[in-house]
Amino acid sequence: MDTFSVVFYETLSGEKPAKVFLNELSDKQRAKTIRDLKILELYGNCLREPQSKHLEDGIYELRTKQG
Secondary structure, three states: OOOOOOOOOOOOOOOOHHHHHHHHOOHHHHHHHHHHHHHHHHHHHHOOOOOEEEEEOOEEEEOOOOO
16 A cells, blocks of 8 residues: 655645644644544545545545534
8 A cells, every 4th residue: 555645735925724724623623633634644545434525536525523
């Protein structure tokens, strides 16, 4: 199996909106989301529902279950 790395999108000004979003979450929500990002790194494009959903050609969303 290939090795995958999560890389956050970076704007031209150097901001990483996903990291900003993560930092705005509660500690519990952030922990769950980081757990799912680690699962994504393990399984990459083989990750499927309920953690990941196919949206369109080659585009998937990561789904983190929050209370």
